[in-house]
Structure formats: C-alpha cells, structure tokens
Amino acid sequence: MTQPLPLPPADPASPARQARRGHGRVTLKEVALAAGVTPITVSRFLREPAVVAAETAQRIRAALAQTGYVPNKQAGLLASGVSNVVAVLLPNLANSIFAETAQGLSDGLQAAGFELLIASTGYSLAREEHQLRALLGWHPAALVVTGRRHSPGALQLLAHAQACGTPVIEIWDHHPPEPGQRRASFTQIGFNHDEVGRAMAEHLLRAGHRVLAYVDSGIAEDYRAHERGMAFAAAAQAAGASVTVVRSPSGDAFDAGRQVLGDLVRAGPPAITAAAFANDHIACGAMLEAVRRKVDVPGRLALLGFGDFAISRQLTPSMSSVQLPRHAIGTETARSLLDALKHGVPAVPACLPWALVVRGSTAGR
Amino acid sequence: MTQPLPLPPADPASPARQARRGHGRVTLKEVALAAGVTPITVSRFLREPAVVAAETAQRIRAALAQTGYVPNKQAGLLASGVSNVVAVLLPNLANSIFAETAQGLSDGLQAAGFELLIASTGYSLAREEHQLRALLGWHPAALVVTGRRHSPGALQLLAHAQACGTPVIEIWDHHPPEPGQRRASFTQIGFNHDEVGRAMAEHLLRAGHRVLAYVDSGIAEDYRAHERGMAFAAAAQAAGASVTVVRSPSGDAFDAGRQVLGDLVRAGPPAITAAAFANDHIACGAMLEAVRRKVDVPGRLALLGFGDFAISRQLTPSMSSVQLPRHAIGTETARSLLDALKHGVPAVPACLPWALVVRGSTAGR
DNA sequence: TTGAAAGCGCTAACAG
C-alpha cells in the first residue's frame, strides 16, 4: 500500500477507503454517500438506470467508478427473495460428454442472467444426495439433475423442491414411468436409453451377427449404460441371437477396452462376432488392441461404440457409434427452464434425437 | 397436492406447511416453533450441537427432520460476513485438462466446507473480466484464476480483492515477474511454460534434429501455448537449429493435426524432421495422418505432444509428451488456500513438477 | 444453557 498502484475502481488510498467495513467491501451506502443520494436511489439506478434523473445518474456513475462497488449478491437475493442460481448435478465433469452439456446450459442461461452452480456426483447416488443438500442451501431457482435414478432421500428433496415451485429437470434420460412404481415425476430432457440399446442390437443383427457381446461400463452406478445393455441383450435374444454381457474393468477406459478385447476373441465357440460398448473410449481401446493383435475389424469382430467421441472417427477403421445430443441437452434444458421460470409454468419434457452412425468398424458384411 | 406422497422431510400436508413463506421454504423460525425454542437455539445447535442441552437437542433434531429444513446460505453468509465460496475461473471445462484441476480443487476444498463457483472464460480475457465481475458479487473467500495474463480491468479487480484480504491465486503458471512491467503480484501455482518449451526443444535437439517446427494452438488467447512455442523456438535457434512456427487451424483438434501434417511433410528443403505441438490432440491428429500417409514416425518426422492425454500412449507409435500436474495443481491450490484462509497469511506459491515422457514418436535416432 | 437486541447489505412497498 506504499506505492500508488493504479487501481481506478477502488484506489485504496482514496477517500472511499475509510468508509469500508471490516471485510473491506464497498457497500451501497458508501456509493450513495459519495453520490450525495440515498442507497435506494443507487440500488434503483443499478437495476433500472432509466428511472433516475440524468444528472443524478451521472453522479452515481461517478461514485460507482470511484468506489469500485461490487453488488453483494447474498444481500440482494436475500432481500428480493428471488434466486438467479440454477443448481446442476452431473456425474462427472472430466468426461467431455457432460462438460458439453454444462456448456450448453451455461450458454443458454448466462445470457438470461442466471448463474450455474455445478457439482459432480462421481456417479454415486449417495454423493448426489449429499451435493443436493448443499446446493439446496443456495435456494436455487431451478434444479437440474442427471438421470432418473436417485436415492430415496434425494427423491424427497427433489419432490419437496418441486412442490414448492422450483422446477426440477432430469437430463440425459427420457423414460416412461414404470407402471408399478409410484414416484414423483420430474421433467425429463434427454433420450431413451432402451431405444438406443435396441437400435445398437438391431444394427448388428441386420449385419448378420448372431453371437453378440455387450461391454458394460465399469462404473457400478452408470445406470444408463446398464439400461442400454439390458435393452441390447433383450432385443438380440428376442431375435434369436446370443448375448454375453461383460463388465469392463475399472481404470483407464482405453486400457479396459484393450483388456476386454482378449476375452472377446477368446470366447466361444460359438465365437463372438460383434460387440457393442458402453462408451467409445472402451470401444476404441478394444479397436486399438484388435489392430495390434491383427484381429480383423469388422471381419472377425465388429465393434460398435456409444457417444461418438472425437477420436472415434479418427481411428482406422473408423468406429461406428451413437451420436448424442450432448450440447442440445444443455441448451434445450436452458430453454425449457427459462420458459418455466418466466411464465411460472412447469418445464416441458423433451425427447432429443440421437443417431447411430455407421462407419468402418461395423461396415458391410 | 391431492394424494399424500411420502415426503418425510416436509410433507406438504403437514402442519408445517402453513407456516411457510411465499417461496415455500422452511425457515429457522419455523423449526424453532416446532421445537419449542427460539431461532437462535436452533441456529446454535446447527453450528455447535454440543452446546445445547441434550433434550433440547433431541427436540430440535425432531423438528428439523419433520420440517425438512434447509439452511439459507444467502442469509447465513450475509449475517456472518464470512464466505465459504471459492470462485474459480478456467479457460474451459470441456477440456479434460482443466476438468481434472477443478476436480482436484473440489477434492481439497469440499472437505473443508468450501463450495466452488466455477466459470469458464473460453480462453478470452474479455470474458474472464466479465465472469470475474459476476463472481465477485458472491464475495468469495478466495479467487482462483488461470494464468498470469489478464485484462487491465480484471487486473484491477484482482488487485483490489487482494488488497482487501481475499487470496488470489493464478494457476497453471509460474513465472518470474517481467522486469519492466510493474504489476501486482499474485500467488502462482503451476509451472513455467518457458522451461517446458525449452525442454521440448532440447529433447528434439538431443535426438539430432536440426529442422524443427512448433505447431501452436489455434486459440488466439492460449498464451501459455504461445509462450511454450516462443521458448521452444528461442532454444532451438540458440542451438543453431531452424524452427518454423505454424498455427493449427481451429475446429476439431484431431482434424487440425491431420491437416497440419501435410504442411509439415511438404515443407523444405530442408525438410522438417521433428515437430512439437501445443497439445496432444493436435499431435495425435498429425500422428494418425502420418500413419495413413505412411510417413515414418519418428524416422521421417518425429512428433512431440504436450499434456499426455490418455489416447497418446495408446497410438502406434506411442506419443512422446509432457506429463502435467493437472490434478496436483488443484489439490495444491486447495491446500495453499486453506492454509491462507485459516491463518490469515498469504497463499504460498508453488512450482509443480512436470515430466517429458519419451515414447515411440521421438524414439532413438 | 438459552434468549433479546441489533444488524449484515440490499430491496419491496409505499409515500412524497
């Protein structure tokens, strides 16, 4: 504080300094003092600049710049009773699949003045409930969670929030309610994983495969991957094909895929001729190992991924996969949420399109 | 509200209902009413359960469960004047490199009761300043930003915050202050990108290469990648080698790498015999294209990546790269921050280790 | 061990 560093918005040596609280932050009152008005006028100017007189506005503007005022959101939200926070629970942020959804949400919500409070659950329902409890303390304007599976406690919290008028959206899923199970229903924005699993099976069946495998996610609570696997197996078996479900080992997904490939080619007789995977990383690992072992893909073994990650089209042969509305889930959720929040209506659910992209790894017959 | 759904923590049909505000949230006062004590006692119990009488505690516990109380953080933080929020600004979340740092931060801070407010800047200093302004409104306990380059406005905000006692940490960088440039100094936790650039050059020079290329990031404001490139070029030229710096095209990084490979092999005479890249994705793209074109790697062209992404060790030949303390930057920052916050001392800077991993793509000579 | 009073910083409502 000895040398006068250029700190225009709040020079520590300026007269505004001594007016600060213990925490050192400039408050509305101090700005008002500097501008020669009352706090409420400054508050008004901040929210609706047009409503104050031109010359008053000028003085306030100067005071604002001079003091380096930053509004305290805690206080603002508390006083107004409205929240501009949207709480988001994702299984994972490191996984680019969800990061893109977060980006989509952010794109759609930030422009409308909302802030995102993002927490990751690590694919654990227990952690989801824990995080949910923490997030709820911010009294968010809306709640976005991943999937339709939640712990009983989380379900109660979500139902309670929804009953109090807070929109709750389940993303990355779109599923009709189970007949027997009575549960609160939330708005779902995503796609049906059963359908995807079936489509994956049908694609392989259509190519003439009769001995199939599904390589499931190594993550115990990746329910959506398990669901696709169940639907895949059911569809294949209904068509008279056989299906082996293997769970991929945990750890690096590429390595897991490499490891699984050994089991796949060793299996039988009858030999497995096509495998579907819980995600592209595992599938790509298997593909790389197949290339290394000179296992013919798709001749000896066809491979079908899920997620259509950037690397998948780059390998040789290129990986057939399922293209997902990763970003759209975010933007659509934002759109739906803004609508719901603005007009006080419930958020509308949406079933978003996906596409099975056929490439070299399952080509021809 | 017609059928009595099981909502234990706050049955909308319970007596607690009518006690709710317009926003429908249970407040401390209502819990107190249900427990037959005053709000302050409940508040105390929540923070220091041991300090209230055993039977009072019992009643409060029951009231808490019955009402489904969720503390309002806005109010709590406002009243106590302390913030448990750490604001984090990252260039990008979709990029797993930063997602891991965020995870590290989260791992270290959540246990200590802090919450992360994460925003992404999209590698734009302008957006950084904007986001910073928004984040500052939460009056965070600490500020974590990426890199040492900031807009003048952001610099003022950061300096101001630091002057007010809020720790400010710059991550992913560790650089001595420029002699001529007078600027506020913040705690840096990361590594020196000049050193990495030099090490990359030295590795290739040591392998006998004399005609080099640096494939820079296509992102204009990825200053750290540019820095590595400058240091790379300077070191190579100092050793008498020639260096061509090319900027990778924007868009999919793998495709960019593929595209760049054409230019690299076409260049000369003298022909470029080794290329370093701003990141592994571009490098892998180049590698895949080299394999496709049957360009011998490393015989005709050695490739050296940066970041050591999961895919890099999987390709054939495997990619030499620079292993980064992605997660450690997060955990170390958390550690440093907790220390600073707890003892009121400034956060200590740290220079974290990285390692050049030699694999097939730059092997032998 | 519990309570009463006061206030965090800001914003609704109303009044002028």
Place this chain on the structure above:
DNA sequence: CTGTTAGCGCTTTCAA
C-alpha cells in the same frame, strides 16, 4: 423522480 420504512433469514454480541 427520490426518500422512508420495514424486513429478507440468519448470526453476532451481550445479558439472563
């Protein structure tokens, strides 16, 4: 167009 009054939900003194 501006100010007054009251209070958001909670926590900090202090006192009982």
